[in-house]
Amino acid sequence: MDSSSNINKALTETRFSDLEPPLSDDIIEVLERSGFEFCTPVQAATIPKLCSRKDVAVDAATGSGKTLAFLLPLVEILRISTSYPPKSHQVMGVIISPTRELSTQIYNVAQPFVSTLPNVNSVLLVGGRGKVEADMETIEKKGGNLLIGTPGRLLDIMERMEILNFRDLEILMLDEADRLLGTEFQKQVNDILSRLPKQRRTGLFSATQTEGVEELAKAGLRNPVRVVVRAESKSESSQQLTNSKTPSGLHLEYLECEADKKSSQLVDLLIENKNKKLMVFFMTRASVDYWKLVLSQIPTLKSMSLIRIHGKMKQNARDRALSSFSEASSGVLLCTDIAARGLDIPGIDCIVQYDPPKDPDDFIHRVGRTARLGRQGRAIVFLLPKEEDYVEFMDQREVPLQERKCSENASDVIPIMRSAAMKDRAVLEKGLKAFVSFVRAYKEHKCFDIFRWRELEIGKLGMGYGLLYLPSMSEVRQHRLSTEGFTPVEGVNFEDIKFKDKSREKQRQQKLEKARKEKQQKEKSEKGKKSSEMVVDACATTESYKVSRKRKLSGKQRARNRKLTGKQRQSIQKAEDEEEMAREYRLERKRRKGLIKEEDEPDA
CATH class of the missing domain: 3.40.50.300 (P-loop containing nucleotide triphosphate hydrolases)
Incomplete structure (x- = not known):
């Protein structure tokens, strides 16, 4: 990997109009209208490399002008693309950033430059501003050649809209690349990359490059150039100029x-x-x-x-x-x-x-x-x-x-x-x-x-x-x-402290009242349950007494039976058998006459 290193001053002596390969007249005109004449160090180092079709991994201090450093080459690459002007659903460029606010800012900064490309439509894809269906409807009607957004919404659109064609994608930019490649977004970004063609230009931009960025640079970037821009900082103790990652x-x-x-x-x-x-x-x-x-x-x-x-x-x-x-x-x-x-x-x-x-x-x-x-x-x-x-x-x-x-x-x-x-x-x-x-x-x-x-x-x-x-x-x-x-x-009952907002205090009092009622109901329920348990215990005691009494009577009956002679016991048994036979005969007659069904018969 090549390396380019600069010491940051506010601006370099390099004008945007002096860059090689040269920027288009339309871009220079927009820059002049916006008051931009000279490049910052990161812009002077990065724009020529991207315009020369090189992949870059840029590590520069915050506030150094990185947004224009990737937006200007992106617009120029789309302008000279063999597929220009693109069809309405032909995606030529993608810019990903980790937050809605940053994506919105990039989108707004990009508009004056993208407007110099006839028939190219840019779309902002971030959550929180409406349902994904609204973005899909916008893309279907107006197209989407440059997609700018956060990983979640962008991936959602890619999964839902087969109408989008990424085969001719020219350039991908990852802003705040270290965070995008961290654990929070890594899976989503990898899923996005898997859907994009490998034959593309790629730019990684951040103030704090990480090992994750290095690994991606090795795996996905072709002939990458590493651009490192450090600020000049003076130590108060030594009065020596040193490199710093801050402005x-x-x-x-x-x-x-x-x-x-x-x-x-x-x-x-x-x-x-x-x-x-x-x-x-x-x-x-x-x-x-x-x-x-x-x-x-x-x-x-x-x-x-x-x-x-x-x-x-x-x-x-x-x-x-x-x-x-x-x-x-x-x-x-x-x-x-x-x-x-x-x-x-x-x-x-x-x-x-x-x-x-x-x-x-x-x-x-x-x-x-x-x-x-x-x-x-x-x-x-x-x-x-x-x-x-x-x-x-x-x-x-x-x-x-x-x-x-x-x-x-x-x-x-x-x-x-x-x-x-x-x-x-x-x-x-x-x-x-x-x-x-x-x-x-x-x-x-x-x-x-x-x-x-x-x-x-x-x-x-x-x-x-x-x-x-x-x-x-x-x-x-x-x-x-x-x-x-x-x-x-x-000496303070903290539950007595009220909300100054009367509506919130009213809601709190309603919740407290509801909680008190639920507590009373629970106590009442538990009290009733306890009474029921006492009744059950009493019934169980009574039933136990009855069973015990029955056992005692059975014992007395057995004692009396032991006093009977063998002939007397035979007579008693014979009478019981005859009674059983008579009962079964009566049931059989009723069954034949249809007076009773089998399921109505009493258990034996």
Whole structure:
């Protein structure tokens, strides 16, 4: 595999119009209209190779312009294809990315360039925007020559629509290839690849190439070129220029503090940047929901716009959140790693990682949402004292971190958070859920030798979450995690805390009433069952007495029989036999006359 390596500046001195093989005039015109004249390093290194019909595996810093690096060659390859112009259901190109938001962004960026190709129709295929049948109907009516989407929806379409013809596919692009080839999407991507012709151009793009990507490059790419673009980073301690996987304009910091101080430090940081645009990353969806709710209760943050986004939200809500945050000049986006990859949101000043990501590769993607295309930006990751080895670990991965001191002026917000939980059950319940979800996600951290969940100080962590009491968790009970530092709230019946939302409180009261009735019914049923059992026991005692009495009478009868002479016993037996014969004779006569059926006869 060939190798090409560059040191990233904001832009190179290479113009798009100077690239060889040359880009078409239509493409150059669209670029000039959009304000693009000079290439970024990854664009200058990648576009000529793809246009020269070479497969590429691109490893470049986030925010370096990878989207245009694969879109422009893709459009040019389709333009000069022997099958151009294609038939309506002839698929010429496929672009796959791991998230709906990223696929949508790629689709929108592609439209001005694809529009320079007459009779070529591009289709966005992602879930959450409607049923798959709607996409199928669109393709049937308008065709689909370029498919852009997520693995799940794309594979679904391929399996359902035999009308699509992939035999003349020219090019396949995998954006965020490391994630696409990870365990989450590996099966779907492999199924897609098995349906595509091997004679094609393939591009793999990511900021963090993995062994999986390497294996695919060896197995599926022909004469591949490896393009590695590293950013230039200056160490404050040595003032030496070093290679980094993060953008050159990004200043990376870590803030080390105890778990019960994190929330106060976060609020202080948000106040400090109240007129700026920030993204705050959490490890779980429940954490995003909780911190959105509880931070809105902090008086000093009332004027700030707090927006949340995570994968459990409906797609329309996710779209609105991204659109609102993108258009805002300031505010905070509280998010999970669904917003970590590829999204190009303008004007982000600072990235805050309240929880370090479970996968260290996602660290690079998270911080890459700022300092894009040569701009300046800042990123801060919160670490507990026992997690300090993470700094050296990231330094070995070419991601140097500088220490940031805790603010001594940060106000204690825990009393405010607890007061909010006392006034609104939603805060109480979401806090408990977020706490539990964080602990269980922490257990799954890939850097388990640094993030040791058995050493979590649950007490301090619970205080940092503003909990009124610690939830009963198996992790706490069985492994005896430290609850030191937690001060439970005394003299409060937590069941009396109501939802501020009256409709939710009404629903809760209805559920409680239903539960009370079911409990009463169960107790009544159990009481009736117990009474029945007592009656049965009494009956059983009575029957036992009768049987015992009968046995006694039989014993007396046998005693009397023993006193009879042999002649007397014969007379008694003869009388019984004659009576039996007479009874059978009467039955036989009735049977012959049809007065009784055999099944009506009494048992002998």
